Ligand SMILES: Cc1cc2nc3c(=O)[nH]c(=O)nc-3n(C[C@H](O)[C@H](O)[C@H](O)COP(=O)(O)OP(=O)(O)OC[C@H]3O[C@@H](n4cnc5c(N)ncnc54)[C@H](O)[C@@H]3O)c2cc1C
């Protein structure tokens with residue numbers, strides 16, 4: 001089975017978010033970049049399934065400029081078989097989906113999988129857009145994957161409970177938490193091997209970003225926290241009722 | 248020209264989130280000189296449909312079709328795109344929930360639309376069309392310009408206030424033929440949850456962290472939730488340790504929530520945790536460590552041992568509720 005996993009290159013989760021150029025650009029100074037945490041868990045699950053003996057070739061793809069190669073190398077060190085970088089700035093989800101769709105059309109992938117959302121754009125759009133561009137069936141925010149013979153069995157949480165869905169190849173899935181708990185950490189051997197693995201660089205095929213970020217804002221800073229003493233706990237209830245008017 | 252809202256129903260019922268969507272749509276419709284049309288699938292009583300009119304819908308399309316009894320992203324997105332074309336929709340609105348997030352991106356591609364997810368307010372301008380959304384996992388917001396003639400938005404839950412805008416409602420049967428190619432991945436099994444208030448629907452959330460020491464101590468958390476009609480959730484390590492189910496994990500890598508009131512018990516307030524909860528209207532932190540970072544983001548706090556504070560607090564909430 002051929003799997004393509006879409007990897008975002010995102011600011012570390014502890015990053016302090018700041019903007020420059022009149023709040024039109026993200027300030028990348030001192031920012032560490034990581035593999036998107038959702039797709040990192042998805043990749044961990046795929047690697048576990050492959051290493052358990054399932055026949056699977058795992059290719060990772062990123063749409064990004066040269067600096068994203070460190071992230072892809074880490075993905076290879078975790079155990080992905082090979083990687084592709086589409087050499088373009090990922091300006092919005094539709095643009096990213098278009099680039100990946102171009103690669104999928106030439107690749108015969110059975111499963112294309114993304115994280116449930118990027119932790120910078122938080123759009124949760126790439127998988128759905130990709131599915132529509134390719135006219136593949138899709139599952140959004142799957143929470144579990146099992147393999148039974150040739151079958152891929154997914155679970156997806158809904159507002160009323162959960163659904164069990166058998167995959168039909170080729171398909172697109174977005175997922176995250178639930179696929180794995182802790183991400184796989186690359187070991188020395190993985191790191192050594194990653195240097196020999198193929199990382200192909202492709203040029204972008206289309207340019208269709210149809211949204212543009214005009215300006216960023218930081219949330220209003222909170223006022224000071226009002227403290228309630230432990231010998232007067234009911235005061236909190238009064239404050240929530242009379243001061244915050246929330247209960 | 249219309250503002251089309253996908254108003255999902257749950258066994259024939261709408262919920263507060265549905266009325267948020269319709270109220271939001273009405274406000275946009277007003278600013279672009281248009282009307283709100285809702286689309287819903289399956290059997291919904293006329294009485295329930297009329298509720299949509301209460302919040303600003305002028306028309307509701309009801310699609311009854313045996314092929315749509317089970318959800319697939321393809322069949323529902325094809326239906327919605329068809330309805331959008333029939334109604335000449337300029338703006339389409341979905342919830343930022345399991346189905347809205349699945350459908351909106353597919354629909355946006357079908358309609359060559361511009362799309363923004365997790366909108367937090369009405370457009371700041373309609374010409375050009377600019378919408379504010381959450382970014383950097385709630386650590387920031389972004390104003391996004393949507394260039395294409397058709398715009399698709401998903402609205403963050405609890406971000407827009409329900410407003411009454413009574414209209415005369417036109418109820419229409421929407422005839423739709425499902426393409427069998429759209430029914431490829433039907434769910435083979437649907438497992439109903441235990442009927443507990445879901446983390447995303449709750450207006451009040453009681454959240455527990457590693458400070459609660461073990462799953463056996465969640466009784467007092469559940470009790471508080473029960474008194475307040477709240478939902479329960481937890482920090483990531485608590486879910487990872489298996490003390491609580493995974494769907495309760497909130498934060499940057501779990502569910503992002505924005506209830507009216509979020510009470511954090513024994514949670515330190517790591518940046519990844521706060522990223523998922525800082526959209527809440529009021530934050531309360533209860534922690535025995537006065538230096539816990541949560542106090543920097545909280546509106547109200549108690550420095551104390553949860554095992555002593557929570558029973559007293561539950562008692563006080565109970566008294567308050569009895570007086571109401
Ligand atoms: C990539 C990444 C993603 C992450 N995503 C998330 C996420 O989505 N959500 C999330 O929650 N975390 C996330 N984390 C983890 C996060 O960094 C913190 O480790 C986590 O939030 C801590 O959980 P906690 O506050 O429950 O536990 P701790 O940090 O152990 O804090 C326990 C708190 O309880 C207090 N306490 C102890 N005993 C008592 C008592 N008797 N009474 C009152 N208070 C008491 C302590 O003072 C302490 O402040 C992520 C981390 C990484 C690296």
Ligand SMILES: Nc1ncnc2c1ncn2[C@@H]1O[C@H](COP(=O)(O)O)[C@@H](O)[C@H]1O
Nearest residue numbers: 006063090114115117118123124125126
């Ligand atoms: N630039 C990118 N390159 C490859 N995959 C991406 C990129 N951006 C986002 N993705 C994938 O798409 C998912 C959803 O992203 P988004 O729609 O931006 O929230 C992420 O979790 C990634 O798996």
